[in-house]
Amino acid sequence: MQRIGVFVCWCGSNIAGTVDVEKVASSVAGEPGVVFTTNYQYMCSEGGQGMIRRAIKEHGLTGIVVCSCSPRMHEATFRKTAQAAGLNPYMVEIANIREQCSWIHKDKDEGTEKAVILAKAAIAKLNLNKPLTAGESNVTKRALVIGGGIAGIQTALDIADAGYEVDIVEKSPTIGGRMAQLDKTFPTLDCAACILTPKMVDAAASDKINLYTYSEVEAVSGFVGNFKVKIKKKPRYVNSELCSGCGVCTEKCPSRKAPNEFNMGLNNRGAIYIPFAQAIPNVPVIDPEQCIKLKTGKCGLCEKNCTAKAIDFTQKEEIIEREYGAIVAATGYRPISLENFDEFGYAHNKDVITSLELERLMNAAGPTKGVLLRPSDGEHPHEIVFIQCVGSRDTSGCGKPYCSKICCMYTAKHAMMIRDKYPDTKVHVFYIDVRTPGKNFDEFYRRAVEEYGVDYIKGMVGKVAEKDGKLLVQGSDLISNEQVHIEADLVVLAAAIEPDPSVRNIATMLTASIDTNNFLTEAHPKLRPVESPTAGVFLSGVCQGPKDIPETVAQASAAAAKVIGLLSKDKLTGNPCVAHSDELLCNGCSQCACVCPYGAIDYIDKEVNDHGKREVRRIASVNEAVCQGCGACTVTCPSGAMDLKGFTTRQIMAEVDAICR
């Protein structure tokens, strides 16, 4: 039999205003197990906690019920209080008589009556509580970062800086990500490569950072502090140890049909290629789909010309197994496919391009060496139309319902850069709204309008049609309420951005949740923005939501700080409220394992003593370090063997009984 103490808090007048706290305390005095009741102005104060500690010792209490605010507020506080007085912290139950009683009811009798019932339910539950001990597990002091863009690089650099090992897994042949493709960055107009490449070099040079480029995460198992990850290293067909990065092979390669991904397909690359000059590692990769030698067995020009003897056509895919304490997803984004936006003619008109393509056309290392030329005929465009929100803020179902956040600013940047370099060019921007919330952002946009004379037109474009080598843009100006017709040479679409499609698979492997737009979900939208709801998994960059570079870097560092906090611990304390299977009732049917979202249930052959009869049975065994305590298995179990510690079937039944008494 428990010896229960009930402590009713006034919370100043927050509770005492609508609940007769003395009556609550006296009404529950006769409940089973209750040996002590009291009330106090502020239970959470040092005075109140001292009162609880003294009562536990003086009355030999085995458990306490605190009638106070929500357990989400002070459950942890009172657990510590109980522990300080020698009780198991899980012998504490909270009756929520503030948020779910005094604050919402005005009638004092009604409030008091409900508070008494809530207290009785907590007492009924506590009578069945058992002391619980959380398990401990070790922490592997190494982190995995999935994605080698600016988010992943920044996270890895910060973690390495704190002295921990980090691996970056990047699916493409080089780190750098989307930022490497950009020409200049807003709102400072400094060149993207100038600020990104030093970070890439730092990452490569750090003895704490391991780069797995041209690699993908294949499988993830384990749990916070102890993840086991399989990394698939795709064959480069070039020995990284021997290669000097001279690039002769890329020049000699006769296969020139593959679209250059780095230049958004605006030109072609060889079958053996280095994505861009500053790539890290500076080692070429052979595209097996394009390589004549790999396809037909003939050619091998690269091999013949390689003085370092680094070409190796026999390379095979490798699976590397590594252990990690924490995982950061930094999988980034891509522009959406524009096939649903036929009205702009992107698919059939070469001079209708996306902003990322323009970025490559403006870049000195791009297909036109930084000279702005029309893709169709190589002429200088004299009139350019930018169309905003192509697929963003689109509830029609063709695009995305959210704002892509970066387009307003990069379009202002593009418009300014074009007007700066080619002052004779007319630039028009069709927009729904111009959104500039960021440091120095609005000033930047105003410069585009006021200093650079960019023509901003509020309204959407209905159609882009080709006419005599020109692009006829038909739109509406909502301010003058007039139809607008512009004969443009080039049309630039600000395509919405979406999470990289690889994120779906990665989310499944990490059991990280994903929202309806495929962005990874944070543990709390305001208070835990860089943690995933899955312990030990963190989020960095656009995989969590649209962001510009400053925000991405800030989030990347925040994720790193969370990882460092985790890796600095030697032991992790788990949640003791986990599932537990009664070995005498379990028949090993494996229904529970089917519903477990964490794969926490295994089957073991164990000798059980069933009322004197010893036999080996196949029974469910819960890995307490992996179990998160949802309870899905408890309801699925057909024999009633599975139960959840802290929320047992009997405990919840007792609460139901107390409420329905």
Next chain:
Amino acid sequence: MQVNDTNKEFRPLIVAFCCNWCSYAGADLAGSSRLSYPADVKIIRVPCSCRVNPMFILRAFQRGADGVIIAGCHPGDCHYTSGNYFARRRMTLLFSMLDYLGIERERTRVEWISAAEGAKFSATMNEFAETISRLGENRRLEDLRCKE
């Protein structure tokens, strides 16, 4: 709640199972926003809507509850990834069985209420309590068994 005195207004007894991560937090938000709903609603905290065993609901009706509501995270937002989907399927089956037993379909409900939806929590509970009040006192499950 037994109401024997016919002069007294009927007050229903409603049991609400709320998941810890979304709906219980939503109830807390309703509280801190002072959005009232009838005191007839009594909340039981469960880690996830999938922890709600159909037995709990049968027990509540057996002991005299007039309505039972299960509230969890929105589909796709479950803290445990998929728990609310299990709850949804289980409850669909259970509720049709209860309907067959003579417990009106309106007395049972599954709602998705997020931690940010204090107003939805309050509105849902007000509306549910009103529905149950209109239906009147529930016949106890044990009585159903005894009759006919």
